[in-house]
Amino acid sequence: MLLLPDFVGLYFESMSLLSLQKMRFCVGVIVPILLGIGGVAAAQNQGIASPGNNGQALVGATIIDGSGRPPIENATLYIRNGRIEAVGKRVKLPAGVQRIDANGKTIIPGLISAHSHVNDASQFGIYLRDGVTTILSLGGNKEFALRDQAAKAPPGTAPHLYVAGPIQDSTAIPGAVAVKDPEGARKSVDELTDNKPDIVKLRVDDFLGARAKMSPDVYAAIIDEARKNGFRTAAHIVLLDDAKGVLRAGVDYIAHSVRDREVDAEFIGLMKARHVFYCPTFTREVAIFAYSETPAFFSDPFFLKEADSAEIAKMADPKHQETVRNDSAAQWYKQQFPVAMHNLKAVSDAGIDIVMGTDSGGGPGRFQGYFEHLELEYETKAGLTPMQALVSATSAPAKLLHISDRTGTLEKGKWADFVILSANPLDDIRNTRKIDSVWIGGVRVPAKQ
Numbered sequence: 001m002l003l004l005p006d007f008v009g010l011y012f013e014s015m016s017l018l019s020l021q022k023m024r025f026c027v028g029v030i031v032p033i034l035l036g037i038g039g040v041a042a043a044q045n046q047g048i049a050s051p052g053n054n055g056q057a058l059v060g061a062t063i064i065d066g067s068g069r070p071p072i073e074n075a076t077l078y079i080r081n082g083r084i085e086a087v088g089k090r091v092k093l094p095a096g097v098q099r100i101d102a103n104g105k106t107i108i109p110g111l112i113s114a115h116s117h118v119n120d121a122s123q124f125g126i127y128l129r130d131g132v133t134t135i136l137s138l139g140g141n142k143e144f145a146l147r148d149q150a151a152k153a154p155p156g157t158a159p160h161l162y163v164a165g166p167i168q169d170s171t172a173i174p175g176a177v178a179v180k181d182p183e184g185a186r187k188s189v190d191e192l193t194d195n196k197p198d199i200v201k202l203r204v205d206d207f208l209g210a211r212a213k214m215s216p217d218v219y220a221a222i223i224d225e226a227r228k229n230g231f232r233t234a235a236h237i238v239l240l241d242d243a244k245g246v247l248r249a250g251v252d253y254i255a256h257s258v259r260d261r262e263v264d265a266e267f268i269g270l271m272k273a274r275h276v277f278y279c280p281t282f283t284r285e286v287a288i289f290a291y292s293e294t295p296a297f298f299s300d301p302f303f304l305k306e307a308d309s310a311e312i313a314k315m316a317d318p319k320h321q322e323t324v325r326n327d328s329a330a331q332w333y334k335q336q337f338p339v340a341m342h343n344l345k346a347v348s349d350a351g352i353d354i355v356m357g358t359d360s361g362g363g364p365g366r367f368q369g370y371f372e373h374l375e376l377e378y379e380t381k382a383g384l385t386p387m388q389a390l391v392s393a394t395s396a397p398a399k400l401l402h403i404s405d406r407t408g409t410l411e412k413g414k415w416a417d418f419v420i421l422s423a424n425p426l427d428d429i430r431n432t433r434k435i436d437s438v439w440i441g442g443v444r445v446p447a448k449q
């Protein structure tokens with residue numbers, strides 16, 4: 001039997017991680033919705049839980065829990081108070097649970113992107129409706145404010161947002177701060193870490209000779225100062241030698257593919273020695289060279305559902321496409337793409353944790369939400385299995401973000417963040433786009449307005 005005070009108590013217990021503002025919203029809006037205004041009195045009078053008061057159960061689904069374990073067929077996912085209460089073949093449901101038929105559906109954890117860029121709160125819904133429930137936004141000037149906005153947003157309207165804040169770079173390009181010497185780097189990191197970034201991002205890239213590259217003494221100072229302050233570091237690199245340099249300096253996360261050469265045993269050894277994560281961001285490359293023509297995905301209805309039409313028009317403009325065709329940098333990235341693909345497979349085969357990331361939102365034509373699905377497809381083109389691709393977008397990035405106790409897999413006690421698909425992504429990874437509904441914290445994400 002479920003008594004009202006217990007229910008309310010449990011509900012607030014589950015809210016303890018959330019901000020006060022969110023809690024106020026919950027008190028005012030969610031609790032009455034969950035209970036039903038009239039249901040409060042009825043439940044108090046009769047001591048009976050009406051359907052839905054005791055959570056919801058998705059029954060009959062194929063469940064891929066994100067751990068890499070085989071799927072569970074004909075299974076139940078029972079959620080209550082924003083969390084997963086039980087998952088498996090033989091889940092005993094108490095009274096008052098709303099049963100939702102999920103026969104023929106596949107349920108996967110909410111996707112986690114370990115490298116995207118959220119630039120505005122208006123983009124929260126795009127990611128969410130496309131099934132991306134957790135994001136590491138890896139560098140930008142507005143990220144700390146956006147993280148606050150996401151935390152305060154009404155349930156079901158914002159992803160769990162983790163951020164790097166301004167990128168430590170050699171040049172003050174948008175989203176970055178310039179650090180010129182080790183002393184300046186330490187000062188810059190001290191200022192940055194006052195805002196408690198979820199990771200410190202640095203960029204080691206001369207843009208194929210177009211500008212100065214951060215020197216090893218500067219990035220060593222950034223990585224060292226971050227660690228002294230209790231923070232981990234993520235590096236943007238392009239070249240194998242720079243990747244090895246930041247690894248020797250103690251970086252925790254290689255946030256792009258190595259693109260100039262095939263990775264070697266030394267690189268693999270450095271990655272494994274300190275359990276460093278690797279993110280290929282193939283779709284970042286695609287966004288640089290693919291708009292030399294109109295890409296096939298421009299006619300994908302799933303793409304068109306969320307993609308900004310002005311941005312589509314820009315990328316489809318013949319003048320822009322001609323510029324891309326004649327751009328030597330774009331052509332270099334295109335030529336090196338097979339190297340990046342090879343390197344993902346090599347790094348994965350070596351047992352290094354791969355995390356899905358796209359750089360979506362980080363430049364022109366990098367379509368948020370859609371690119372996360374396209375990235376999974378490229379991961380499988382590079383030789384990962386659909387299951388490995390799913391792990392790279394669920395449990396692996398949760399490990400990177402140190403949030404495995406909260407999300408990344410469909411297991412008891414974790415946030416009820418999941419995507420219901422109408423087809424199984426293990427049959428074809430592109431089935432992650434066949435979204436029936438998206439849930440975050442047990443709340444169904446509303447359709448596009």
Ligand SMILES: [Zn+2]
Nearest residue numbers: 115138359362
């Ligand atoms: Zn980026």
